[in-house]
Amino acid sequence: MLDGPVDVRMATSGDIHAIRDIDTKAGRSPADIAAMATAILDENRLVVVASADGNIVGWGKTHFWSYANGQAPGGHYLGGVTVLPEFRRHGIARALTQVRLNWIWARADSAWYIVNPSNQASIDLHREWGFAEVARAAKLHTTSFTGCVGLLLQAKRPLED
Structure with missing residues (x-):
């Protein structure tokens, strides 16, 4: 349970073991240490961690593709x-x-x-930002x-007020 606010910040190399621990506890394969260190240092990517009650409780990342591949265009991906x-x-x-977007x-x-079409929880979450399907492959x-x-889903940057 949460006792206080959630803080999201950029990840550092010191967070890699906590990220791997989160993956393991969530039933996923732990992130590769070298790949995670590279992602954290890559200026075209963002890796963030969420802290609650003084502990890292979640993480997320972006990818950048400089080229198109089949139906997937180049660009920034969650x-x-x-x-x-x-x-x-x-x-x-x-x-x-929100921080990554x-x-x-x-x-x-x-x-x-x-996303895999069976991951309804993720699809529902991303609807909040207007993600819409543009391709299947x-x-x-x-x-x-x-x-x-x-x-493959896309969301456009919101217009500024």
């Missing part, structure tokens, strides 16, 4: 978000997504997102899908 199971349904994934929209007019950039179909 990567995965993982939140510790006991901290889910408290707005942490939403906070991680703000970062993307400071650099591009569109944000892209790839068995592989989108480096992601292949169980069931041989994945969704």
